[in-house]
Amino acid sequence: MDVQDFTHDPQRRAWVTSANAPDSDFPIQNLPFGVFSADGGAPRGGVAIGDQVLDLRAALDAGLIEGEAAEAAAEPTLNRLMAMGRPASRALRHAVSALLAEGSAAAARGDAILLPMERARMHLPCSVANFTDFMVSRDHSMRLGALKDPEAPLPPAFDSLPVAYHSRASSVRPSGQGVVRPNGQWRRREGVHFGPTEALDYELEMAVWIAGENALGSPVPMSRAPERLFGFGLLNDWSARDIQRWEMPPLGPFLAKSLCTTVSPWVVTAEAMIPFMVPAARRAEGVPPALPHLDSPGNRERGGMSVALEVFLLTPAMRAAGLAPARLTATDFAFMAWTPAQMVAHHASNGCNLLPGDLLGSGTCSGPTDESRACMAEIILSGPIQLPGGETRRFLLDGDEVIFRGRAHAPGAVPIGFGECRGTILPAPDWPVD
Amino acid sequence: MDVQDFTHDPQRRAWVTSANAPDSDFPIQNLPFGVFSADGGAPRGGVAIGDQVLDLRAALDAGLIEGEAAEAAAEPTLNRLMAMGRPASRALRHAVSALLAEGSAAAARGDAILLPMERARMHLPCSVANFTDFMVSRDHSMRLGALKDPEAPLPPAFDSLPVAYHSRASSVRPSGQGVVRPNGQWRRREGVHFGPTEALDYELEMAVWIAGENALGSPVPMSRAPERLFGFGLLNDWSARDIQRWEMPPLGPFLAKSLCTTVSPWVVTAEAMIPFMVPAARRAEGVPPALPHLDSPGNRERGGMSVALEVFLLTPAMRAAGLAPARLTATDFAFMAWTPAQMVAHHASNGCNLLPGDLLGSGTCSGPTDESRACMAEIILSGPIQLPGGETRRFLLDGDEVIFRGRAHAPGAVPIGFGECRGTILPAPDWPVD
Structure with missing residues (x-):
C-alpha cells in the first residue's frame, strides 16, 4: 500500500x-x-x-x-x-x-x-450484519480482573489471542439516539432483585467495520487481514455492571450489553488511517511472541493505530449551570495489546465467515495512566468522580450525556478526527410493562 | 388460543x-x-x-x-x-x-x-437476524459444571434466569451442509498450541424462531411472549471443547461455536405445537418460584413442550459395513428448566429488540438419565462411546455424520415430527492458508 x-x-x-x-x-x-x-x-x-x-x-x-x-x-x-x-x-x-x-x-x-x-x-452507516466485541486492553482487563482475582487478574488466554465474544447486532444505534436505562436482574443481600440498573457505565471503544467476505470454513491469514478492514469509528459499549456481574458466569455478558451500543456515524476508512498506523504494541515483559497465525512483519511494523480518544460527561445540572462537558477519560488506541488485523485473523481462524457490515468493537481502550481509564468502573476504583459544579458520580444517572471524541495525529500528516459518539440516558420503563 | x-x-x-x-x-x-x-x-x-x-x-x-x-x-x-x-x-x-x-x-x-x-x-428458512444460545438444561449444566467445581456445578444465576449468550448468526447453515473441522488455539502441557480441534462435539438443541418485533427499549412481558414464538426446529451447536475451554474465561464461548451451527430446515409452527404444550418443568427442590417478570399462569400450565429428541451417529466404517446409524442420545425437551416464552421475556427484559428471523437455541437438551445426555462431553464422562462394528469415539472424527431427529407425541393428538438435522465432519483446512 x-x-x-x-x-x-x-x-x-x-x-x-x-x-x-x-x-x-x-x-x-x-x-x-x-x-x-x-x-x-x-x-x-x-x-x-x-x-x-x-x-x-x-x-x-x-x-x-x-x-x-x-x-x-x-x-x-x-x-x-x-x-x-x-x-x-x-x-x-x-x-x-x-x-x-x-x-x-x-x-x-x-x-x-x-x-x-x-x-x-x-443513520447507521450500514446494516450491522454481526457484532463481535473484543477485550484487548491489558490495563482494562487487569484493573477489572483484579476485583475478582488479584493474584491472576488477566484471562488465561489474554496474551495468546485477542479475547472476544459475540455481542448483539440488533441494538446498535447511531450517535445521538437516547439510551433507555435497562431493567435487569442481580443478587442483593436480601435475594435476587429485578429493577432498573443502578450501575450503568460507558465503555470507550473503537469500532472496526469489515470489508469483503470469506466463505464459511475459509480462514483469513494475517497477510490478508488488513484488506478486510473497511474503516473505523467510535463505539460506546453501554454496560450495566450489576446485571453483568450476575449473568456472566459462565457464558459471558448478555443483557448487560445488549441494551444499546452507540457508534459514531462517520466511518474513517482504512485508507485515511494509513499515515496513523504505528508498530503493534510491544508485548508485555516475559510474554512470548504471538503464534505464527496471529503474527506478520507488516503487523509488527504498522498494525497498530494511534488515535487519541476522549470521553466527556454532561449532566443535567451542569447543562443548567451552563458548564462545559467534563473530561473523564483521555487515552489512545495505541495502548491496545492486539491490532485490528489480529482481531480479524483470530476471528476467522476457525473458518468463521466475516461479512461486509460486520462490526468489531475493540473493547474498552484503557491505558496504564489514571486519566486513560476508559470506563467508570475503573475510574471509581479510586473513589467517586468529582464533577464541575460539585456533583459526584459513580455510575450514570438519567439525563447524563456521554460524548466520545477521537483524533489521529502523526508527524507530517494532517490530523483527522472521528466526529462524535453521543448518547443521553433515558429513564427505565415502568414495570410491569403491558 | x-x-x-x-x-x-x-x-x-x-x-x-x-x-x-x-x-x-x-x-x-x-x-x-x-x-x-x-x-x-x-x-x-x-x-x-x-x-x-x-x-x-x-x-x-x-x-x-x-x-x-x-x-x-x-x-x-x-x-x-x-x-x-x-x-x-x-x-x-x-x-x-x-x-x-x-x-x-x-x-x-x-x-x-x-x-x-x-x-x-x-435452504435456511430465513435470513438469521441474530442468534442467541441459551443453556436451560439443569442436567447438562450440572454434569459439565461439576468438572470445574464439584461443590457448585451450576452457574449462580441458573435458577433465577435462563442463562444465555449471544452466538454467531453468519455461520448458521441448513441440515446437510458439511461441517469443516476448525483450527483453533488451546493450551497443552508444552505450551499454547494452534491446530485442528481434537475435541469436536455435537450439542442437541431445539431452535426457536422469533415472530414480530419489539422496539429497542420496550420489554416483552410474559403475557405477550408466546406471541413472539414463530416456530421450532432442531439445532446442532457444534462445539470444539479444547478451543472452548481455553477461550471462555471470562467472556464466554466464541470460536469454539462459531465454526458452524446446523438447523433443521422445516419450521414447525407454534400453532402446530399447541397440542404438545405441557406444564413448565417443576422447579428443582428448594428453588424459589421464578421472579414475577418471568412467571405467568399460562406459562406454568402450558409453557413447556414435550418433544422426544434423538441423536444418531454414522461413521465412515459403519457406512462401509452397511450398518445403521447408532443412537447416542434419547432425551426430551420437557426436561428443560426454562420455557421458550421465558427465554423471550428474559431476553427482552432489558429492552433488547428481538427481530423477525432471530434464532434462539435452547442449549443442550440433556435430561437426568444416562441415555438423555445430549452431547459427547457428557457421555464420555463414563468412558468412550462404543459403536456397532467395534469402533469407539470420544469426539467426532472426519467423515462422521451426526443426525438429529425430533417427534412430538400427546394423548389424543396425531404425532408430528421435525424432520432431520444432519451434518458430516469435513477435514480442517491445511495451515498456513493463503
Missing part, C-alpha cells in the same frame, strides 16, 4: 474552506463515509468534508463522479460498498478527493452537492 | 396419502414452513406434507391460495412472514390445511403444486 498516496498529501486543500481549518475533524485527508438524511428525505450515502456533507447521489446526478463504487456508497446503507472490498473504496476515495480539491470544477456546483452537517440526520 | 382448532383434529387426513402414514413426520396436523429449491431454480417457500413439498408460489399462481401471508411465505426467506406475526401465520395455516385436506378440489392439481421432498434442496 502506498503511504505516499496523493490523498494524504498534507499540502492538499479543499474548496470547502471549513475543511482547511487546523482543528477540523474532516479535512480533505479524511473523507469518511456515512449515511445521512435531511428534511425528511430518504437516507443516502455521503462524505464528511469540513462542516459539510458531500451528497454522493447529488454528485452522481450532476455527473461529477461515476462508477459502481460511487453508486454503492450513495445507497441507504454502505453494505454493498463494503462488500466490494478495499480496492473499490480506495478508488472511490481518490475520485472524491479530486472532486473536493481546491481547483476542482466541482466547486462551482457546491450548492447542489453539499449539505451543512448541522442539517443532516445521521 | 383455541386448542380445539380444526387443524389439530386427529381425524383430519390429507389427499397427499403419504402424510397419513402413522410414522410420517409431516401429517396434515403439522404443516411446517420451509424454503426449498429444485432443479436449479430459485429458492422459494413451501410446506412439508408427507413425502412432498407444497410449492406455495405454484399454489398462489394456480389460485388455490391467496393473500399477503401466503405471498410472504412463498418468498426466498420467511422473514416477512415472521414479521407479520402469529395471527398471519395462523390464518395461513388454516388455508393450507383446507387446501391439503381430503376432499379439497386442490387434489386435482397435485402435480402442479407438489414436489417430491427427495428432489427438494432445502
